[in-house]
Amino acid sequence: xxxxxxxxxxxxxxxxxxxxxxxxxxxxxxxxxxxxxxxxxxxxxxxxxxxxxxxxxxxxxxxxxxxxxxxxxxxxxxxxxxxxxxxxxxxxxxxxxxxxxxxxxxxxxxxxxxxxxxxxxxxxxxxxxxxxxxxxxxxxxxxxxxxxxxxxxxxxxxxxxxxxxxxxxxxxxxxxxxxxxxxxxxxxxxxxxxxxxxxxxxxxxxxxxxxxxxxxxxxxxxxxxxxxxxxxxxxxxxxxxxxxxxxxxxxxxxxxxxxxxxxxxxxxxxxxxxxxxxxxxxxxxxxxxxxxxxxxxxxxxxxxxxxxxxxxxxxxxxxxxxxxxxxxxxxxxxxxxxxxxxxxxxxxxxxxxxxxxxxxxxxxxxxxxxxxxxxxxxxxxxxxxxxxxxxxxxxxxxxxxxxxxxxxxxxxxxxxxxxxxxxxxxxxxxxxxxxxxxxxxxxxxxxxxxxxxxxxxxxxxxxxxxxxxxxxxxxxxxxxxxxxxxxxxxxxxxxxxxxxxxxxxxxxxxxxxxxxxxxxxxxxxxxxxxx
Amino acid sequence: xxxxxxxxxxxxxxxxxxxxxxxxxxxxxxxxxxxxxxxxxxxxxxxxxxxxxxxxxxxxxxxxxxxxxxxxxxxxxxxxxxxxxxxxxxxxxxxxxxxxxxxxxxxxxxxxxxxxxxxxxxxxxxxxxxxxxxxxxxxxxxxxxxxxxxxxxxxxxxxxxxxxxxxxxxxxxxxxxxxxxxxxxxxxxxxxxxxxxxxxxxxxxxxxxxxxxxxxxxxxxxx
Numbered sequence: 001x002x003x004x005x006x007x008x009x010x011x012x013x014x015x016x017x018x019x020x021x022x023x024x025x026x027x028x029x030x031x032x033x034x035x036x037x038x039x040x041x042x043x044x045x046x047x048x049x050x051x052x053x054x055x056x057x058x059x060x061x062x063x064x065x066x067x068x069x070x071x072x073x074x075x076x077x078x079x080x081x082x083x084x085x086x087x088x089x090x091x092x093x094x095x096x097x098x099x100x101x102x103x104x105x106x107x108x109x110x111x112x113x114x115x116x117x118x119x120x121x122x123x124x125x126x127x128x129x130x131x132x133x134x135x136x137x138x139x140x141x142x143x144x145x146x147x148x149x150x151x152x153x154x155x156x157x158x159x160x161x162x163x164x165x166x167x168x169x170x171x172x173x174x175x176x177x178x179x180x181x182x183x184x185x186x187x188x189x190x191x192x193x194x195x196x197x198x199x200x201x202x203x204x205x206x207x208x209x210x211x212x213x214x215x216x217x218x219x220x221x222x223x224x225x226x227x228x229x230x231x232x233x234x235x236x237x238x239x240x241x242x243x244x245x246x247x248x249x250x251x252x253x254x255x256x257x258x259x260x261x262x263x264x265x266x267x268x269x270x271x272x273x274x275x276x277x278x279x280x281x282x283x284x285x286x287x288x289x290x291x292x293x294x295x296x297x298x299x300x301x302x303x304x305x306x307x308x309x310x311x312x313x314x315x316x317x318x319x320x321x322x323x324x325x326x327x328x329x330x331x332x333x334x335x336x337x338x339x340x341x342x343x344x345x346x347x348x349x350x351x352x353x354x355x356x357x358x359x360x361x362x363x364x365x366x367x368x369x370x371x372x373x374x375x376x377x378x379x380x381x382x383x384x385x386x387x388x389x390x391x392x393x394x395x396x397x398x399x400x401x402x403x404x405x406x407x408x409x410x411x412x413x414x415x416x417x418x419x420x421x422x423x424x425x426x427x428x429x430x431x432x433x434x435x436x437x438x439x440x441x442x443x444x445x446x447x448x449x450x451x452x453x454x455x456x457x458x459x460x461x462x463x464x465x466x467x468x469x470x471x472x473x474x475x476x477x478x479x480x481x482x483x484x485x486x487x488x489x490x491x492x493x494x495x496x497x498x499x500x501x502x503x504x505x506x507x508x509x510x511x512x513x514x515x516x517x518x519x520x521x522x523x524x525x526x527x528x529x530x531x
Numbered sequence: 532x533x534x535x536x537x538x539x540x541x542x543x544x545x546x547x548x549x550x551x552x553x554x555x556x557x558x559x560x561x562x563x564x565x566x567x568x569x570x571x572x573x574x575x576x577x578x579x580x581x582x583x584x585x586x587x588x589x590x591x592x593x594x595x596x597x598x599x600x601x602x603x604x605x606x607x608x609x610x611x612x613x614x615x616x617x618x619x620x621x622x623x624x625x626x627x628x629x630x631x632x633x634x635x636x637x638x639x640x641x642x643x644x645x646x647x648x649x650x651x652x653x654x655x656x657x658x659x660x661x662x663x664x665x666x667x668x669x670x671x672x673x674x675x676x677x678x679x680x681x682x683x684x685x686x687x688x689x690x691x692x693x694x695x696x697x698x699x700x701x702x703x704x705x706x707x708x709x710x711x712x713x714x715x716x717x718x719x720x721x722x723x724x725x726x727x728x729x730x731x732x733x734x735x736x737x738x739x740x741x742x743x744x745x746x747x748x749x750x751x752x753x754x
Binding site: 282284286337339340370371372373374375404405407412417434435436437438439440455456457460461463465481482483484485498500502503505 | 546552553557561568570575596597631632674685688691694696
């Protein structure tokens with residue numbers, strides 16, 4: 001018994017050693033080969049399919065993978081100490097697969113470039129790098145893929161790349177380093193740092209690629225007059241399973257030759273995040289348009305809701321107030337007030353310098369808007385871009401509550417008032433009102449009126465105050481007087497009497513978005529109470 | 532019994548709810564009530580007139596250049612009683628007009644003299660209602676076909692025959708070609724005088740002339 005188990009144990013151990021050696025051999029072979037082709041340490045790890053944190057310390061990871069760390073690695077790599085670096089020849093040993101993208105030199109250059117840009121102007125905790133890489137880089141990867149297939153045969157797949165693709169590696173390697181050095185967090189919606197990289201040989205290689213493309217895909221080339229060589233095409237079509245090594249070799253070397261020049265950092269362009277600020281506005285004035293009202297190049301009204309809100313909210317997020325888009329859940333006419341809880345709106349602010357809004361700051365903005373005496377905003381808050389769909393559904397589907405001041409030609413009677421108490425919903429057909437017919441198509445739209453409830457002003461029996469709940473998109477003024485019979489039925493046709501509308505207020509919009517937020521801080525609230 | 536409980540309107544009185552916006556108390560909607568509030572036509576339209584011979588038509592010109600073609604209040608048919616309204620004017624049926632999109636594509640292009648509709652009166656007279664202006668036909672009021680009598684009762688504007696959209700660049704010329712309210716009244720006076728002269732000189736009276744005194748009453752009311 002003891003003997004048997006000892007034998008089994010020995011056997012298992014033996015197998016383990018073999019596997020260990022095999023795996024070891026392969027990694028070592030691979031790395032040795034890559035090194036012979038002038039591939040840098042980081043890219044060696046890419047071909048070893050290293051993951052996230054494993055790129056942090058190249059030597060350590062290589063050791064873990066039982067790969068011998070040799071001089072070449074140290075010389076061409078990040079671990080180089082300043083005194084060892086030859087003063088002028090810092091560029092030597094440019095990696096033949098990443099063209100220096102993962103070198104420390106490049107990191108320093110990139111960092112310096114970012115700091116020299118408008119970076120400091122942005123008050124963002126989150127950043128994202130968007131690097132535009134030359135196509136040469138993709139060709140280098142393909143050449144190495146072919147080379148590895150030749151060297152290691154079937155062990156290298158023809159459909160799936162043998163390395164961690166450059167794009168992914170940028171995320172795994174460059175992103176964490178740059179984020180750490182700038183003390184920022186990564187976020188796809190953060191400040192976008194657009195980095196443009198080019199390579200000296202790019203044009204020349206693209207020319208060759210056009211020829212190769214005709215050669216490799218003759219069928220497509222036959223009917224496509226102009227072949228667009230794109231990064232996407234390279235990614236999708238250029239794999240050993242689709243392009244023969246021999247065809248490729250007619251134009252490019254396998255493995256790729258060493259290069260003299262590293263990638264060149266051509267430009268850094270910053271694009272702040274798109275920030276959405278939502279709230280609800282109320283409108284007190286009957287002489288204020290929704291957006292600037294311009295006719296024949298002349299302003300008809302001095303100010304607008306849009307401008308008042310942007311004026312007070314915008315500067316916190318951007319210098320370019322003209323780039324801000326104002327959206328709201330519907331709109332009211334110039335002479336209509338918007339009361340109650342107000343109308344939901346959103347400001348879309350592109351290239352924002354900051355993406356947060358403190359309650360204190362929001363409250364100050366709300367107070368500043370109040371000083372206009374015409375518009376008031378509440379519930380001011382930064383919202384996710386995905387929530388913007390809410391405002392559009394609010395525009396089209398939600399119930400709207402109105403209060404209309406209407407005038408009869410004669411004093412009201414109980415009979416008339418009774419006819420205007422309609423608790424159940426009814427449908428109307430409404431033609432495009434004449435007042436907008438010159439710029440909108442002629443349609444007859446069915447609309448639902450949910451309820452009508454009329455009251456009379458005390459001491460003024462011709463003046464009715466009618467509360468109307470309608471489907472969004474109903475023209476209320478026309479619903480009241482019927483507009484020469486173009487809206488039917490109308491309150492006028494229901495009564496069989498002339499009735500006109502003198503004033504209108506929006507008193508509610510049935511959209512519970514954005515969420516209610518009380519921006520007045522407790523301390524400030526206390527202060528007002530004392531006053 | 533108190534006066535209050537006697538008031539049948541008591542359950543219907545409007546109560547304003549207080550609300551503060553921008554630090555101001557929101558005024559009740561009833562504050563805006565105006566006893567002499569102008570009508571829809573007065574608010575948004577300018578009245579113009581077009582004569583076809585001695586027969587007057589009205590063009591309600593909206594500030595956005597949309598035009599409503601109506602009978603002038605002194606149109607003889609109104610006194611004779613309207614019998615039928617027909618948009619099928621023989622060679623073409625105006626009620627078949629279809630417009631598409633913002634540009635009202637496909638709308639019939641009409642000249643001022645183009646016949647818009649045919650109108651017959653209870654006395655058997657037929658009037659060719661002219662388009663009055665040059666423009667694109669947007670909409671015809673087919674309700675008049677079913678109930679021609681509406682024309683006699685409807686408030687101003689509601690008895691429109693059609694909605695036309697003139698070209699922006701033609702608007703000045705069109706307005707100049709039409710009569711303003713003042714010019715219209717002036718013209719009516721001249722026609723009246725002319726007719727009364729004929730009446731004096733000529734004893735033969737046709738049906739139209741018997742209606743004249745009525746018309747004069749109307750004009751006096753208008754002015």
